[in-house]
Amino acid sequence: MLIHYFYIPPEVRRWLKEAWDIYRQKPVLVIALLGFSAGLPYLLVFTTLTAWLRDEGIERTTIGFFAWVGITYSVKVFWAPVVDRLRLPLLNRLGQRRSWILLGQCGIAAGLMLMSIAHPQNSLLLIALAALLVAFSAATQDVALDALRIESAADEQQGAMSAAYVFGYRLALLVTGAGALYLAEFTNWHITYLVMALLMVVGMLAILWADEPPHQSDAERMRNELLLVDDIMGRPMHLQQRPRWQRWLLSAVICPVLEFFQRNGRFALLILGFIALYRLSDITMGIMANPFYLDLGYSKPEIASVAKVFGFFLTIFGSVLCGVLVVKYGIFRPLLLGAVMVAVTNLLFATLAMVGDLGTPPLPALALVISADNLSGGIASTAFIAYLSSLANKNYTATQYALFSSLMTLPGKFISGFSGWVVDVAGYAEFFVLAAALGLPAIVLVLVLMRHHKREQQDSESIPEAP
Numbered sequence: 114m115l116i117h118y119f120y121i122p123p124e125v126r127r128w129l130k131e132a133w134d135i136y137r138q139k140p141v142l143v144i145a146l147l148g149f150s151a152g153l154p155y156l157l158v159f160t161t162l163t164a165w166l167r168d169e170g171i172e173r174t175t176i177g178f179f180a181w182v183g184i185t186y187s188v189k190v191f192w193a194p195v196v197d198r199l200r201l202p203l204l205n206r207l208g209q210r211r212s213w214i215l216l217g218q219c220g221i222a223a224g225l226m227l228m229s230i231a232h233p234q235n236s237l238l239l240i241a242l243a244a245l246l247v248a249f250s251a252a253t254q255d256v257a258l259d260a261l262r263i264e265s266a267a268d269e270q271q272g273a274m275s276a277a278y279v280f281g282y283r284l285a286l287l288v289t290g291a292g293a294l295y296l297a298e299f300t301n302w303h304i305t306y307l308v309m310a311l312l313m314v315v316g317m318l319a320i321l322w323a324d325e326p327p328h329q330s331d332a333e334r335m336r337n338e339l340l341l342v343d344d345i346m347g348r349p350m351h352l353q354q355r356p357r358w359q360r361w362l363l364s365a366v367i368c369p370v371l372e373f374f375q376r377n378g379r380f381a382l383l384i385l386g387f388i389a390l391y392r393l394s395d396i397t398m399g400i401m402a403n404p405f406y407l408d409l410g411y412s413k414p415e416i417a418s419v420a421k422v423f424g425f426f427l428t429i430f431g432s433v434l435c436g437v438l439v440v441k442y443g444i445f446r447p448l449l450l451g452a453v454m455v456a457v458t459n460l461l462f463a464t465l466a467m468v469g470d471l472g473t474p475p476l477p478a479l480a481l482v483i484s485a486d487n488l489s490g491g492i493a494s495t496a497f498i499a500y501l502s503s504l505a506n507k508n509y510t511a512t513q514y515a516l517f518s519s520l521m522t523l524p525g526k527f528i529s530g531f532s533g534w535v536v537d538v539a540g541y542a543e544f545f546v547l548a549a550a551l552g553l554p555a556i557v558l559v560l561v562l563m564r565h566h567k568r569e570q571q572d573s574e575s576i577p578e579a580p
Contacts (some may be wrong), residue, residue: 141277143323145171147214147258148281150316152252154221156289157228157309158182158244161477164294164403164413169233173404177533180400180526182241185248187523189256193515194366198258210323213257218316220250221544225310255518260511264326279432281558287425288312294417318370368514369509375543380565384504387558388520391448391497394552395455395490396525398462398545401532405466405541410473419480424487431491435499438492444500445563451493452559456487456552459545466541497521 156162159180166176192395195211204212224247233241266274296305374381380573406416438447463481469475501521505513528551 134548139206142275142317144262144265144274145281146276146319147316147554148278148368150218150313151251151255151258152227152282152285153289153312153316154247154310156286157225157293157306158233158248160184160399160403161289161293162244163400164407165297166233167407168302171233171237173533174537175533176404177246177400179241179531180529182244182248182297183528185245185522187519187526188254188290190515190519192253193256193290193512196253197260197511210257210261211320211323211325211413214261215256215317217250217257218313218320221247221254222313224250225306225313229296229306229310236310256511256515257513261323263510264346265324283425283429287370287422291417291422291425294413298413315499318566343447369512372506372509373513382559384431385520387555387562388501388517389524390558391555392493393525393528393555394548395493396522397529397532397551398459398548401536401544402528408477409469415476419476419483423480424483427487428491431488432495435492435495439496439499442495445559445566447492447496448500449556449559449563451489451496452555454489456549456556458489459549459552461485463542463545463549466545
């Protein structure tokens with residue numbers, strides 16, 4: 114063993130033992146496996162699906178419209194309260210969270226199997242409907258999984274839970290990105306999607322192994338929400354006397370929104386606008402990434418090696434680097450850095466497109482642009498997730514986080530539906546310049562948030578302490 118050949122200081126050994134004790138705990142291992150289950154369907158209805166459609170000769174304009182399937186992820190907030198409160202009759206023995214997660218996993222597997230038996234040339238509608246089923250089921254799984262992750266561990270363990278989830282999710286993206294492209298090259302797309310459907314067994318076994326977390330009692334929840342509503346309205350509302358459906362609507366839908374606006378005041382609208390615009394640039398360009406690589410003349414194994422495998426490690430590096438930057442400089446400077454890097458990276462894609470007009474660029478050129486893209490994506494996404502997590506109130510984490518994550522992707526998913534049309538009309542270079550311009554509002558809003566945060570800190574420091 115390496116430990117016999119290299120000297121390891123006692124402090125490092127103690128840290129490694131503590132890390133081992135944390136990450137070998139059952140809840141952490143379960144979340145890592147469920148993170149794989151959550152990440153598996155994403156690319157299969159997004160960039161990997163666009164590669165399949167382009168490989169089959171489907172027009173780019175049609176491919177662009179498939180981005181709207183991903184809008185399902187962005188509107189999950191509308192049924193998140195149902196997932197949070199409604200008990201499934203047949204699966205209720207598993208518990209509130211586990212039953213909804215298992216139902217979502219079954220829907221994902223069924224949708225992927227339907228996609229595997231369809232052919233884009235004569236069953237494009239079936240593929241679209243099956244992809245919609247996959248996306249809806251995956252979004253449902255995400256709502257329940259976020260709640261399970263937060264409720265399954267104490268606050269001091271949430272860092273380990275998040276790290277395990279991100280690792281499983283990124284590993285799934287590698288499998289459904291590079292793995293799917295390699296498998297499609299040496300077999301075909303139908304076998305590829307069938308294999309991906311079978312991999313959902315990993316998540317199903319994990320949720321059967323998992324323990325249902327404890328929940329707040331209905332009486333305790335109602336008591337806290339009555340205090341919130343009475344405080345906002347300035348008088349007792351006597352909600353116990355109202356019909357049951359009104360109490361449910363208040364508890365599941367209205368209170369999470371009221372609490373957010375009460376805490377942030379009028380500045381809440383600016384925060385929500387920032388959430389909607391921050392990832393607009395990279396989501397818009399993402400739908401055309403694989404068709405762009407293929408149209409430049411790169412083979413699927415080359416794309417898998419550079420864009421997926423190589424990019425995977427750079428994304429992880431960007432995430433780790435961002436974590437250090439957040440600890441050292443706070444959340445807003447990394448947010449600004451990520452926003453600027455994403456916009457600049459799109460300009461690099463535009464340059465690559467102009468070089469591609471003269472012939473297939475050398476592979477190192479693709480590797481350089483992919484490196485910048487994944488590094489900037491790792492920094493931007495990690496900083497943004499940290500920011501969203503800081504916004505959510507722990508009493509309403511599932512619903513509020515669903516609201517934030519839905520708003521985060523909805524504008525980008527909608528606009529990206531026109532990406533294929535823009536490429537067909539104007540070209541790839543012009544499309545990437547436009548995508549870079551879409552990142553400018555996010556940069557401006559980060560600066561506004563930094564200024565507001567600094568003012569709040571100054572105001573809090575100027576308040577004299579009580580004697």
